Amino acid sequence: xxxxxxxxxxxxxxxxxxxGTRLWPLSRASRPKFLLDLDGSGRSLLQQTxxxxxxxVPAERIHVVTGAAHAAAIQEQLPELxxxxxxxxxxxxxxxIGLAAAVxxxxxxxxxxxxxxxxxxxxxxxxFAEAIGQAVCVAxxxxxxxxxxxxxGPSTAFGYIQSGExxxxxxxxxxxxxxxFVEKPDAATATAYVASxxxxxxxxxxxxxxxxxxxxxxxxxxxxxxxxxRIAAAWAAPERxxxxxxxxxxxxxxxxxHAIAEPVALEGGMAVVPGEFxxxxxxxxxxxxxxxxxxxxxxxxxxxxxxxxxxxxTTIAVVGLDDVIVVRTDDALLVVARDxxxxxxxxxxxxxxRGRDDLV
Amino acid sequence: xxxxxxxxxxxxxxxxxxxGTRLWPLSRASRPKFLLDLDGSGRSLLQQTxxxxxxxVPAERIHVVTGAAHAAAIQEQLPELxxxxxxxxxxxxxxxIGLAAAVxxxxxxxxxxxxxxxxxxxxxxxxFAEAIGQAVCVAxxxxxxxxxxxxxGPSTAFGYIQSGExxxxxxxxxxxxxxxFVEKPDAATATAYVASxxxxxxxxxxxxxxxxxxxxxxxxxxxxxxxxxRIAAAWAAPERxxxxxxxxxxxxxxxxxHAIAEPVALEGGMAVVPGEFxxxxxxxxxxxxxxxxxxxxxxxxxxxxxxxxxxxxTTIAVVGLDDVIVVRTDDALLVVARDxxxxxxxxxxxxxxRGRDDLV
Numbered sequence: 001x002x003x004x005x006x007x008x009x010x011x012x013x014x015x016x017x018x019x020g021t022r023l024w025p026l027s028r029a030s031r032p033k034f035l036l037d038l039d040g041s042g043r044s045l046l047q048q049t050x051x052x053x054x055x056x057v058p059a060e061r062i063h064v065v066t067g068a069a070h071a072a073a074i075q076e077q078l079p080e081l082x083x084x085x086x087x088x089x090x091x092x093x094x095x096x097i098g099l100a101a102a103v104x105x106x107x108x109x110x111x112x113x114x115x116x117x118x119x120x121x122x123x124x125x126x127x128f129a130e131a132i133g134q135a136v137c138v139a140x141x142x143x144x145x146x147x148x149x150x151x152x153g154p155s156t157a158f159g160y161i162q163s164g165e166x167x168x169x170x171x172x173x174x175x176x177x178x179x180x181f182v183e184k185p186d187a188a189t190a191t192a193y194v195a196s197x198x199x200x201x202x203x204x205x206x207x208x209x210x211x212x213x214x215x216x217x218x219x220x221x222x223x224x225x226x227x228x229x230r231i232a233a234a235w236a237a238p239e240r241x242x243x244x245x246x247x248x249x250x251x252x253x254x255x256x257x258h259a260i261a262e263p264v265a266l267e268g269g270m271a272v273v274p275g276e277f278x279x280x281x282x283x284x285x286x287x288x289x290x291x292x293x294x295x296x297x298x299x300x301x302x303x304x305x306x307x308x309x310x311x312x313x314t315t316i317a318v319v320g321l322d323d324v325i326v327v328r329t330d331d332a333l334l335v336v337a338r339d340x341x342x343x344x345x346x347x348x349x350x351x352x353x354r355g356r357d358d359l360v
Numbered sequence: 361x362x363x364x365x366x367x368x369x370x371x372x373x374x375x376x377x378x379x380g381t382r383l384w385p386l387s388r389a390s391r392p393k394f395l396l397d398l399d400g401s402g403r404s405l406l407q408q409t410x411x412x413x414x415x416x417v418p419a420e421r422i423h424v425v426t427g428a429a430h431a432a433a434i435q436e437q438l439p440e441l442x443x444x445x446x447x448x449x450x451x452x453x454x455x456x457i458g459l460a461a462a463v464x465x466x467x468x469x470x471x472x473x474x475x476x477x478x479x480x481x482x483x484x485x486x487x488f489a490e491a492i493g494q495a496v497c498v499a500x501x502x503x504x505x506x507x508x509x510x511x512x513g514p515s516t517a518f519g520y521i522q523s524g525e526x527x528x529x530x531x532x533x534x535x536x537x538x539x540x541f542v543e544k545p546d547a548a549t550a551t552a553y554v555a556s557x558x559x560x561x562x563x564x565x566x567x568x569x570x571x572x573x574x575x576x577x578x579x580x581x582x583x584x585x586x587x588x589x590r591i592a593a594a595w596a597a598p599e600r601x602x603x604x605x606x607x608x609x610x611x612x613x614x615x616x617x618h619a620i621a622e623p624v625a626l627e628g629g630m631a632v633v634p635g636e637f638x639x640x641x642x643x644x645x646x647x648x649x650x651x652x653x654x655x656x657x658x659x660x661x662x663x664x665x666x667x668x669x670x671x672x673x674t675t676i677a678v679v680g681l682d683d684v685i686v687v688r689t690d691d692a693l694l695v696v697a698r699d700x701x702x703x704x705x706x707x708x709x710x711x712x713x714r715g716r717d718d719l720v
Contacts, residue, residue: 025677302706315719316693317385317707320700321684326693333676333688335695340680346662347677359675 006171009110010136012053015096016046016066016074016118021348021360022284022341025332026311029360034118035073038282039291045119045282050078052122056129063104064118065096088248094259095224095251097206098217102232105210112139114207115256121291123278134273135207137171143271144208144216144264146178148200149279154190157283157342159183159202159257161272169271178270181262200272203279206256213260216269221259224252284341285325306338332359366531369470370496372413375456376406376426376434376478381708381720382644382701385692386671389720394478395433398642399651405479405642410438412482416489423464424478425456448608454619455611457566458577458584462592465570472499474567475616481651483638494633495567497531503631504568504576504624506538508560509639514550517643517702519543519562519617521632522553529631538630541622560632563639566616573620576629581619584612644701645685666698692719 020033027033034046043051046064053062059080066074071086085100097115104111114132122128131147138145148161164179181202185193193199218225227247234243252259264270280291289307296310300317306324308316316326323338336344351360380393387393394406403411406424413422425445426434435441445460457475464471474492482488491507498505508521524539541562545553553559577585587607594603612619624630640651649667656670660677666684668676676686683698696704711720 300707300710302703302710303700310693314691314693315711315716316695317704317710318695319703319707320697321681321695324681324695326695328688328693331674333670333674333686333693335676335678335681335684335686337680340663343662343679344677347660347679350660350662350677351675356675 006133006136007056009108009112010057010132011061011063011104011108011111011113012057013097013100013104013113013115014046014049014053014062014064014118015093015115016064016070017090017093017096018119019360020119020283021345023282023288024344024348024351024360025329025334026309026327030069032070032119033282035070035077038288039121039293044077045121046074047077048121049116049118050081052125052128053116054080055125056132063100065100088245091248091251091253093256094217094221094254095228095248097256098213098224098228099231101208101210101213102228103235105214106232106235109211111210112136112207113210113213114205117204117281119282120203121278121280121282124276127275127277131273131275131277132207134172134175135205138167138169138175138271138273139207139209139212141169142209142212143167143269144206144212144260145175145271145273146207146261147203147205147275148272149203149275149277151194151199151201152278154187154194155201156184156187156190157287158281160185160190160193160199161202163198163200163272167271172273175271175273177268178261178265178272180265181257200274201279202257203275203281204257205275206261216260216264220263221252221254224254224259227251284344285327285336286338286341289325289338366493366496367416369468369472370417370492371421371423371460371464371468371471371473372417373457373460373464373473373475374406374409374413374422374424374478375453375475376424376430377450377453377456378479379720380479381705383642383648384704384708384720385689385694386669386687389717390429392430392479393642395430395437398648399481399653404437405481406434407437408481409476409478410441412485412488413476414440415485416492423460425460448605451608451611451613453616454577454581454614455584455588455608457616458573458588459591461568461570461573462588463595465574466592466595469571471570472496472567473570473573474565477564477641479642480563481640481642484636487635487637491633491635491637492567494532494535495565498527498529498535498631498633499567499569499572501529502569502572502629503527504566504572504620504629505535505631505633506567506621507563507565507635508632509563509635509637511554511559511561512638514547514554515561516544516547516550517647518641520545520550520553520559521562523558523560523632527631532633535631535633537628538621538625538632540625541617560634561639562617563635563641564617565635566621576620576624580623581612581614584614584619587611644704645687645696646698646701649685649698 019029020027063083065085135145160182162179164177167175295308298315299308302319304318304321308326310328312330325336327334379389380387419440423443431446495505520542522539524537527535655668658675659668662679664678664681668686670688672690685696687694
């Protein structure tokens, strides 16, 4: 079990990015998924992420990294937030997490950081805390550690983590080495993965000592490491913004999965601890329905069923259609068969092609 | 062929009623189907009906019967209209047509009236004129005459007219006696009807001498006849409105089909002439699609097809659904499988049950 002292040097980093195009028209470039209360809980996905982490560490050890467009909205949603990193432009997750690691590590050389997406849903805080506690123990030993979510079925919507030999880390008896990370599989492969017991879902959570992460980065992405080091060195100085603006645009645009997790796993430097909680990345409207999003109460169903969200409060009637998802906003309307939920991104692509940037 | 003189004593009557609940949310109690430009022609169904009849008779011989709620809108849509009968309350089609017959007959004892629904679509004006010309010839001989529309397929959405023996009426060589009127059949029966060649669609058009109609009414619905006679006698007098208000509410509420057409057919007093034109009563959204209603041009279809009408101009996206009909207004939204188009009336019933009179 995790002792509270175990988390004394733990910092949480929340990269808040990604529009969530498969949740159009609810989610927009100007109103991304993480800012939305998608499950009707009264808290946005970002706020839920904050609550989950603030249960483990004080507010001053929670850091958010985001783009300039969303900084104000985030600060408004998270009034207790004291550490907001604002990226001049989106360079994917590695520069975002790397910057936070470099700045936090400079101030706290023994810091262990955990990175958590801003737009996922997790149920069962006790299991989540248990997993993070174990991950911090393993990370302290020098491994980059991820949380492998125990699959509830052979999903083809998520990437998987293949576990290898059991590690002997005190305080993390279930930790294993990571053999490999695999992309979203087809249905047969997913079924085989789940049956084997050796695969878990990749929820994109990474827990690591800052010096370990930056060491891997120096070796695997030296240009990126050099740029981040330069920015971090200027962070407390008056020229912070100048250095950031001059350096950031040239940083390699790469996800932490490709920059660190996959190559380090092959070197034997990645560990996985089990996450026994309910988790979803709410990637599309089918997932949104699965996490319990409710239809607008005024909806009229006649020989029909599914999910109907009326954001502008008007009455929706659905007749003779099963497994349909209807989303009405004041400026747009989506009607999608549940089994085509992934294709909603094609609508956003088409709107961009037509120059309807006002709608995306 | 019809000679123009044949129509010299012909008056057209348009009963304009019926909300068209299966076309909700386009059609509303306050904005009934006949006032709508449903096919994108630029003219409402009522205006199209007017145009079709005004091609045969001058404006002063076209009469509209409607409820008080729609009188102003009708007068606005039909600026040339000089004869508008305003019913104090809806009593179905027989009192409406009977009142017009009594008033017209009093002024023009030789008048032949034809009654035409305000909310049907007809293509091919030449064939329509030919059918009406024949019907007037037959009606002059003393038969109540209907137009039997040549079926284009075994529709289960319409009533049918069973033709009997050929009549020998000069100017109407194709006229037959009506054996019976039959309600909307099931698919097998409809197929047998169409295969037999003896059945045509009932488009609700009735052409008759006023004295013949009123004579049948006196015999079959004496109370109704008596009430209508009392109103007609006061029509040109100052007490018209008082008599109308006192008499109208007690009139039998009945359709002309049940009051006259069906019983008179059994007596051998009904005739049918063929209508070779394209006709539709646009009874539901499937019919609306069939008559060529177009989707809003901004609609985005991804692996999908059907009809999408955005009355408020917002963009509709449909993904992964075939044969779906989507109708968005500023205050409501309908999503219906094409093969469930008839069930839209259940939505209106449910809205009434919930007290949402603002939406019906």
